Amino acid sequence: MKPLITAEELYGLGPTKSLVLIDARSGREAYTQYQAQHLREARHVDLDQDLAAPVANAAHGGRHPLPTVQSFAEVLGRLGIGPESRVVVYDDKAGANAAARFWWMLTAVGHRAVQVLDGGLAAALASGYPTSAGPEAPDASPAYAAMSWQLPTVTIEEVERATQTGSHLIIDVREGARYRGEIEPIDLVAGHIPTAVNIPFSSNLAADGSYLAPELLREKYAQAMGSRESAEVIVHCGSGVTACHTLLAMAHAGLPVPNLYVGSWSEWSRTERPIAIGLA
Incomplete structure (x- = not known):
């Protein structure tokens, strides 16, 4: 599966049981903005809480060190993402921020059906993609079956x-x-x-x-x-x-x-x- 999907392609998918939309906007107002408006049925993921480990000292791992694989697997379960899910993730920075990080992390645990929305939230809104407000409550799944990061990193x-x-x-x-x-x-x-x-x-x-x-x-x-x-x-x-x-x-x-x-x-x-x- 190609790593990017256009807003038109996403719209053309229509509602499917396996599709999971992820809103990965980051920053202090991200969740407030998500609650005000997000793509219909999109589930929110938090960069600092879900896609990074707590930072004790940035001199040892940086400001956004990777969480453990098991911790991320539990996040995926909470989001309702399983091996059969088709995942599309977006942010409000053309995929330049947490959407790309989420793509890398999900790919790195071996999930292949994950794409970033090309052009991000702005492209989807311009295409007329339907939106919702308030929180979403997906059915939780078991923790994703992941054992290790499979993409290369260096120390x-x-x-x-x-x-x-x-x-x-x-x-x-x-x-x-x-x-x-x-x-x-x-x-x-x-x-x-x-x-x-x-x-x-x-x-x-x-x-x-x-x-x-x-x-x-x-x-x-x-x-x-x-x-x-x-x-x-x-x-x-x-x-x-x-x-x-x-x-x-x-x-x-x-x-x-x-x-x-x-x-x-x-x-x-x-x-x-x-x-x-x-x-x-």
């Missing part, structure tokens, strides 16, 4: 070795000003991981907020990767969330999903490891 130690040996291409998907160290609105220190190259996740999108065509994305990432395989690529962002947007873009392009550095800049920048500034 901070592995990233550090890559900066020293050149064994991997490290892609930083944050906006250019954060990469260059000109601003840092979220984390404590500005800059980037030495040797990392900057390919902002926003460059995966067309002007209307939809993903670029697969062939354009394939050309872009093939040029960046050169002779490297996806297994020799590490992708990170600020806290392991928007990095999933680029992983989704690469899957949309027909490329194998590279390594995710979950801790990302929020972990690296809180340690004593080197920090680069500018374009170096």
Whole structure:
């Protein structure tokens, strides 16, 4: 199943028993906004509570470390998602935030029938997709049968070795000003991981907020990767969330999903490891 679905394709599915819609908007007002209006029958998932583990110290795992597989399996059961479910997830940032993270996590536990809504909530509303208000109460299912994360991740130690040996291409998907160290609105220190190259996740999108065509994305990432395989690529962002947007873009392009550095800049920048500034 392709990783993206358009609003028109979603509308064309019609009501089916196996379809599960997930609203993954994030931020302090996310649940309030969800209750005010969401796609009909969409169930809400919370980035901080459902898609990340509690943070004791961001220097050990970053601001959004992965929860245990068992914890996520229980979240999936609460949402009514089982092995037979067809899942479509959206957010209000063109899939650039928690929708892509949810896609990565569900794919990583072995679920294949999961797609991100291309263009996000705005595209669905523009297409006339029906909406509801208030909470949704899906029938809970048993915890999803998942044993491990099946997509590749790397630790901070592995990233550090890559900066020293050149064994991997490290892609930083944050906006250019954060990469260059000109601003840092979220984390404590500005800059980037030495040797990392900057390919902002926003460059995966067309002007209307939809993903670029697969062939354009394939050309872009093939040029960046050169002779490297996806297994020799590490992708990170600020806290392991928007990095999933680029992983989704690469899957949309027909490329194998590279390594995710979950801790990302929020972990690296809180340690004593080197920090680069500018374009170096």
